[in-house]
Each structure stands twice: as C-alpha cells, then as structure tokens.
Amino acid sequence: MAQRAGVGRGALYRNFSDRDAMIVAVLERLLDELRAVVSQHADEPRLFEEFIKHYGGVAAFHAKASIGIGSGSLDPAVSRLRSEADDTMQHMLSHAIACNALPSGVMTEDVQLAARMIAGVAAFLDGDRDEMLDRAMRIIASGLRSLG
Numbered sequence: 731m732a733q734r735a736g737v738g739r740g741a742l743y744r745n746f747s748d749r750d751a752m753i754v755a756v757l758e759r760l761l762d763e764l765r766a767v768v769s770q771h772a773d774e775p776r777l778f779e780e781f782i783k784h785y786g787g788v789a790a791f792h793a794k795a796s797i798g799i800g801s802g803s804l805d806p807a808v809s810r811l812r813s814e815a816d817d818t819m820q821h822m823l824s825h826a827i828a829c830n831a832l833p834s835g836v837m838t839e840d841v842q843l844a845a846r847m848i849a850g851v852a853a854f855l856d857g858d859r860d861e862m863l864d865r866a867m868r869i870i871a872s873g874l875r876s877l878g
Contacts, residue, residue: 764788765818767784768825783863789845816838819842
C-alpha cells in the first residue's frame with residue numbers, strides 16, 4: 731500500500747499520520763491517474779478500453795479500502811473519492827458516446843459492471859495477463875457496443 735502511495739515502507743509513518751491517511755492518499759493518486767487517462771484519450775475511440783483497464787485498479791483498491799470503513803475519518807473520504815471516480819466515469823462515458831465508441835444507451839451502471847467483470851478476469855488469469863485482459867476488454871467492449 732505504501733508503494734502505491736509513492737513512498738517506501740519505512741517512510742510510512744513519517745509521511746502519513748495513520749493507515750487511513752495512507753489509504754486516502756492511494757485513492758487520490760489512483761483517481762488522478764484515472765482522470766489523466768480520460769484527458770489523454772478523450773477524443774479517441776479506444777477511450778473506453780483505456781479507461782476500464784485503469785478503473786479496474788481503482789475499483790479493486792476501493793474494495794480493499796472498504797474493509798477498513800468504519801473508522802470515522804475514512805468513511806467520508808472514501809465516499810467522496812468514490813463519487814469523484816463516478817463523476818470521472820460519467821465524463822469518460824459522455825466522451826466515448828460523442829466519438830461513437832459506445833452507443834448512447836450505455837449507462838454508468840453498465841460501465842461499473844464491465845469494470846467488475848474485468849477485475850474478476852484479472853483475478854483469475856493464467857498465462858499472459860496483458861493479452862488476456864486485452865481479449866476480455868474486446869469482448870466486453872463489443873458487447874456494450876451492441877446495446878445501441
């Protein structure tokens with residue numbers, strides 16, 4: 731976790747007041763990376779595929795962070811960041827629809843489901859991980875495109 735936040739294990743308590751602060755820092759960094767993907771690929775047909783690959787990592791870390799929810803300071807921060815991730819997803823979706831990468835009938839719930847499917851595939855892959863994820867992405871993207 732410290733590595734995802736950009737610090738070494740030994741520096742953990744020098745840079746963060748506690749575990750919750752470190753979790754929030756990791757989530758903020760992942761969200762910044764997700765926003766960067768949307769900015770870099772906003773007008774490209776492959777925006778959805780690039781977004782969903784990165785969103786899977788964000789969703790997986792949110793799930794891990796949710797285990798710790800219940801400590802007063804973490805709840806509002808994780809909820810806020812989840813909401814910001816959803817806003818970023820909506821932004822991506824409007825761009826993907828505008829450049830005809832996805833049909834107008836695709837909703838954020840569809841993208842969230844696709845992200846969970848990709849996360850599930852990633853968790854149980856044997857063989858070349860990148861190749862298998864790309865293949866899974868093509869299958870999911872073609873399925874979403876058929877909704878229109």
